[in-house]
Amino acid sequence: MQHKELCFKVNGREQHLLVRTNWTLAQVLREQLGLLGTKIGCGEGECGACTVLMNGKSVTSCLVMAVQAEGAEIITIEGLAEGETLHPVQEAFVEAGAIQCGYCTPGMVISTVALLEKHPTPNDEQIREGLTGNLCRCTGYQKIFEAVNIASKKMAGGEKE
């Protein structure tokens, strides 16, 4: 089993780790950094549960070898809230009832953050397109769509009173 040193930034903190060259980013996040919010649903990049932000872009961390993250900046679900204050996307998911079993939720939330970064006020098609890589088997997506719209308004400051 070969190892390699990995220096990268996770949720704003520098990390220097010795990682196995056969481990994926998802494995290192979960098993070496204890960031269990990144879920593994298929391990083949087809369900999106392991989605994290890598240098600002959403990626399925089960298809990224950990060593490929050298120098990268990673944001996981644990890195979204600021202290006790949830990220507006997280708030919106809770309010809209967009969470059932919750296993797809971290990946879905990360994809939504990426989507709203690109399209701050997305139309229906952009929402659907932006979340196609994240399977949810519980909700039928309807409340997730609602959550995206609520989050979009929140982030535009529309909900502030």
Next chain:
Amino acid sequence: MSSTAKEVRYEKGDYSVIGSRKPYVDAIDKVTGKTVYVTDMTLPGMLHGKALRSPHAHAKVLNIDTSAAEKLPGVKCVLTGKNVQQNKWGPVTKDEYLLAVDKVNFVGDEVAAVAAVDEETCEEALSLIKVEYEPLPAVLSMHDAMKEGAPLIHEAFPGNVNHHFNIPRGDIEEVFRNAYFVHEGEYEASLEYQAYIEPMGGISTWDNRGNVTIYAGIQTPTWSRNDYAVALDIPVEKVRIVQPPFGGGFGAKLSQQVHPLGALIAKYAKQPVRFCLDRLEDFQCGLPRVPMHFKLKTAWSKEGKYLAKQVKIIADQGAYASYGAAITLTAMYRIDIMYQVPVVHSESHLVYTNKVPTGCFRGFGNSQKHFAHETHLDEVAERLSIAPDDLRLRNIAVPGYMNPHGWKANSVEVEACIKKGMERSDFHEKRKNFLVLNKEDNPIKKGIGMAPCVHVSGNRSFIKPFEGGAVLLRMNEQGKVFVYCNEPDMGQGIRTTLTMCVSDALKMDFEHISVPDPDTDIVPFGLGCFASRGTYMATGAMHMAVADMKNKLIKLASELLELPESDLELKDGAVVSTSNPSKSAGYPELAWKHVCDNPGQHLLGIGYFTPAGVDYPDDKKYNNISGGYAFGCHVAEVEVNTETGQVKVSKMWGIHDVGQPINELALEGQIQGGIAQGYGWTLMEHLRHGPDGKIINACFLDYQVPTAADIPEIHAEVVDSFEWTTGFGAKSIGEACFIGTAPAIQNAIYNAIGIRFNELPITAEKILSALGEKKKGGEGHA
């Protein structure tokens, strides 16, 4: 023990929290990634387990050489069927070993297992195990299973028939002879995989006295202990199951091979073992939906009165029986409580094949039947020139209806569901418009279709002397209430439902209510989460538990405040005097008084619930199986592209009678999610076996479940209803919300292009090919 003794009739209460819209109480943990799921867990000293699976659909196991695997550094133990203590087990038929002995019966059947320091070492060890097989001819179609000369899969079941049921009610041949119209049809429902996002798994650990604890993603923690004890050949009291949060089940995660096999590996490894499936394994052996073939024959009067129904079913349970028998029974006659049909005859053969064992999945056979039956009824409606909703309404069950099986419906609002479905979707107007529109030269044809549906709220067929549920409330010395119940949460939100009931009845905020993960060492006995029983049973018991606790709180306050009990009421987490509201005692104060007066003893609220008028079926399968029949009506609007055969479902409506809604937000989520799965089953999903018995689409790229891009807009709504056999009036939604979707879409497609597809899934290819046939002048049937 009969429960029919007294007539029960609860009245609707004055609720403030019940019936409102509440986000899940565990939503913040889930949305921040803090929730630890089964597959996230680790225990000190934990090893990993993996199973070696058969590459053959049917083969004798001649020899297994584990010597090289045993020598691999990091391997703790290597197990085969011959060097472990195990029994054949199964929830209905005991026909499956944890590790195969002598013979394997499907691709994925477990032949050996290892425990090692990590998953990589496990995988390497498996690759070093040499198994010598003698391949046998395999049965790969349920239609071949009973044929003469078909290979025999289990010695004990000649003809590969696990169960044959025959339930006649009345002289059906007589009705067929005299009826104005008799209609016959054949329908086939396909293999659908549950596709929960967290694969199956568990972590097992044994103590020195031979007790095993399994942390399992499981819907039936208490009830499955019995099955697992048999498999592991230990007394049931030695099995403890803890149910941490898990990522969806939809029926697949009842008793399942993965938990006892993990426990078996841990036993021989003498260390805790994590045994979780990867996605491929989960596809290979996850207990998908039982495929069924239906022959339906029905008799009708000229006026559309439903006179008789005959159904003959062949059901494919794959290599092992699981819940196949109960599922097939459900498919035979569950729908008979929705229509008033005086004469019914149901027959079925449940057969073994050398394919993935099949099991429970949303609807428990009832979905398969609804697809067949509601397609059939649309055919009948057309032949009798009666509108599809009208034909159904002419025969629909009413409150108090007793069917030929002795089942009695209490609250029934299916008529309201159908009418609202028609109204919301503008059904009849659209049918008229589409008729004109579809004559235009446009490759897109539009259609709209409907199907009503029924399911139970708990099905009394599992344990003869038992049906019901229990809730134990414990108020600790700070006045915090803990809810112990055996109707677990798997994402459907029962934890929030129970919290809302406590909050409403005891007038306290969510902050002070906690519903811990079920632990079979602690929670009351209960069957668990299937048969849409959770809300009905748990809130039924909760109604009594909160009343018990309320009485005790008032009694305590009466002593403390020196006021008569009649002057006291609950308000904002306190017992308050109605005559002098300045006099009150908060729950923390009362809870502390209780702990001091009865040293150490917490205040308990005890509740249990037996559905009134429900009895275990007799040997003729007679007697009412459920106290709350839940109804609904699904409507689908579709656009069929006649150039590609692709179907776009533009909108779906799900209108349901769930009794009193507890959490409207969760309810909508259930309806939308159920319809989404039904949409997938109808149009996209089909787990397919190749000629060698291997699944050919065992990944999410090939086995396609609906994505955000596919899913139609789904309108969810409930009608006014109250089920009087249970205190809060709530029935169920978990399965009914799936059941109507497939026939509604099927009927919409027929409305669009005039062709029926009586075999699921209705793929673009099938549609295009049928359109081609129709053009050539063929029949309007596929």
Next chain:
Amino acid sequence: MHNISYHAPCKLSDAVSLLLELEGSRILAGGTDLIAKWKKSHFFDMTLVDIRNIPELSVIEEVEEGLFIGAGVTMDRVSEDERILSKFPILAEAASKVGSVQVRNLATIGGNACNAAPSADTVLPLMVYGAEAVIAAKEGERRVALREFFIGPGKTVLKKGDVLKGFVIPNPPANSFAYFVKHSRRPGMDLATVGVAVLLVLESEKTADIKVILGAVGPTPIFVKGLDIFFGGKIDPDFVTRIAEHCANAASPITDVRGSKTYREAMIKRSVALCFRNHTR
């Protein structure tokens, strides 16, 4: 099993040397295909040469003949780059239809070609625009027309030590129009059942040149031959039917989980027809 040796050179020449020196070494680009395949194939041992640190592989730049797109450019960049959108719109369109957002953020245009999957989306527009593959090797750079690049499913002309540097796409001729259709079972997160790219050059309302590439209907993407019989024609319904038929005859589809041979044949005709109908619309 599970042994991975990993190298991430910063210079193209180093990558070439490593690939020549290390037995069984292979290039890692986006990894979306390779890592998934590795997991599905029992974690075979790999010697990986990761090319993401090599600057010239991730550039998009205008060159004399047209545009150079580095092999390491990810699909999301291809789909959004202004130069690609304006000059080679169907390449951007094809890239936007690859997998999901997450896949497009990782997957590279070079990887899409090097995997040589018959269903590869971006290969079709690249071929129809007449792109050349720029290949770096120890002996120096060479160029191969993309139409000559594929040998079979998973097989290309690349030899040991070759690194696909990128593609040069010549500027399309004046008065040309390009169309792309990806027919898949569902709108997103899917492989093509049938893919079609069409480049059409018109001279006074008549066809002067037509190129059609078909994907997922043969062992490699298919450059439809013999289309000169349609030159000088007017695109009317009859023309559309005939050319669709001609293209379908050029394909050799198989039956797999995504579609049967018969269905694919029908969808080739329909997709080709759609391209031309889109033009007349």
